[in-house]
Amino acid sequence: MGQLYFMSGANAGLSKRIDEIKESSRPPELQLVKIVDSSCTECFDINQISSAVQSLNVKITKTDAVEYSSDMAKQLISQLGIKKIPALVFSGETNKPEIASLMSQIGAGVKDGTYYIESIPPYRNLESGSVEGVVTKVTITDASCQTCYDPSLHDQILPGFGISPTNEYTYDRVSAEGKQLIEKYNITKVPTILLSPESRLYPRIVQVWNSVGTIEADGWYVFRDTGQMGNYTDLTTGTVVSE
Known part of the structure; x- marks a missing residue:
């Protein structure tokens, strides 16, 4: 039992x-x-x-x-x-x-x-009623450079940082818009991209941006580490730099 x-x-x-x-x-x-x-x-x-x-x-x-x-x-x-x-x-x-x-x-x-x-x-x-975080991407190209890196490569990278630009504009470096942006932000290497100030709402891009570009006084993000992407045109010398 x-x-x-x-x-x-x-x-x-x-x-x-x-x-x-x-x-x-x-x-x-x-x-x-x-x-x-x-x-x-x-x-x-x-x-x-x-x-x-x-x-x-x-x-x-x-x-x-x-x-x-x-x-x-x-x-x-x-x-x-x-x-x-x-x-x-x-x-x-x-x-x-x-x-x-x-x-x-x-x-x-x-x-x-x-x-x-x-x-x-x-x-x-909900406090302001406005939609925030809508990012605009501006690409500056160089049509005269056949061996420069393809700036569309950035489109493969940005989603990894949570950014999918809603608005996109492309200007060649010799266009009126391109020249204006190059002068305004003292851009010395193209192709490159610029991201609108709303990028500040994406922590991952903010964390790394200082290592690849600058955040301007008006809040725009300017990519400057073009050599990391491939060949580019050095606007100060007018020559193509091979990476």
Whole structure:
């Protein structure tokens, strides 16, 4: 009898341990609310983040998309102190240990056990009502240089820093616009690019820019490390520099 009791107790303990292992390995279940502004065509596509989260060890059991002007959105905005949209709000099993680590990695804020992401530009600033983080890229080319690097290479690099320019303009160095920019910013090497002051809202580009360019007094970002990209024209000597 004692042996049976011992075996029964051992089995119960083993069963409990198995259940604990299963529970710890089970993906946390979260509910997701997307707060959007359908009128903002320039705003960041928040679906990129929600898709990335769902690809991790997380199970999204419910997803709602609501306009920021809706009652539900207003309640969440007030409750969490959200100041920028679009935004993502996560609720559910947010107390599981791995959730805190995951949310920290993706830059989420937290209040009362509810996680939210709000600060990816371009976004609408709810305090000012304006859309911020819309970046303009200006490219200065040199049509006379057949061996100079292709400035479209920058288009492959900028997304890695979170920037996808909304507006883009291209001017040759001998055009009126090109000459004006070259003189204004004392540009000595082309091709090159300039990014508008809204770039300041992208932390990753701000962190590295001083090593590849200058931030001018009016806030424009001027790329100057052209040799890193390939051949370029040195405007002070009029010669092509091969890298």
